[in-house]
Amino acid sequence: xxxxxxxxxxxxxxxxxxxxxxxxxxxxxSWHDEAGRLRSLVNHEGFVPVSTKLPVEDIxxxxxxxxxxxxxxxxxxxxxxxxQPRDAGGITSDAAHPILRCRSCMWRWPCPTFRAISESxxxxxxxxxxxxxx
Ligand SMILES: [Zn+2]
Numbered sequence: 001x002x003x004x005x006x007x008x009x010x011x012x013x014x015x016x017x018x019x020x021x022x023x024x025x026x027x028x029x030s031w032h033d034e035a036g037r038l039r040s041l042v043n044h045e046g047f048v049p050v051s052t053k054l055p056v057e058d059i060x061x062x063x064x065x066x067x068x069x070x071x072x073x074x075x076x077x078x079x080x081x082x083x084q085p086r087d088a089g090g091i092t093s094d095a096a097h098p099i100l101r102c103r104s105c106m107w108r109w110p111c112p113t114f115r116a117i118s119e120s121x122x123x124x125x126x127x128x129x130x131x132x133x134x
Pocket of ligand 1: 106107
């Protein structure tokens with residue numbers, strides 16, 4: 001991870017918080033396969049009685065997972081609201097496909113922020129996640 005001492009302190013704190021979430025999440029066990037197995041054991045009340053050994057890394061992760069995911073999804077939604085295309089105006093030779101720019105950062109559309117969001121949460125990623133469940 002990067003450590004730049006000349007970096008803005010507020011930006012540095014944000015980076016440290018995000019890195020801590022990343023490291024905590026990476027250390028935790030993935031429940032993907034176990035969740036699939038447990039799903040078949042759900043009783044008529046909608047519960048599965050679970051008895052398991054949880055490593056401390058998993059407890060650390062689970063303690064903040066809900067809040068972290070709510071924060072990340074809210075961040076994603078706010079970034080999507082900020083980074084939207086708009087007609088850049090001006091004269092174009094292709095009236096059917098006007099040049100679009102991001103209304104927030106003014107990069108040509110799709111802007112780097114939207115591309116980063118799309119690469120992380122886009123349709124390709126969703127398709128991969130859905131095929132994992134099948
Ligand atoms: Zn943008």
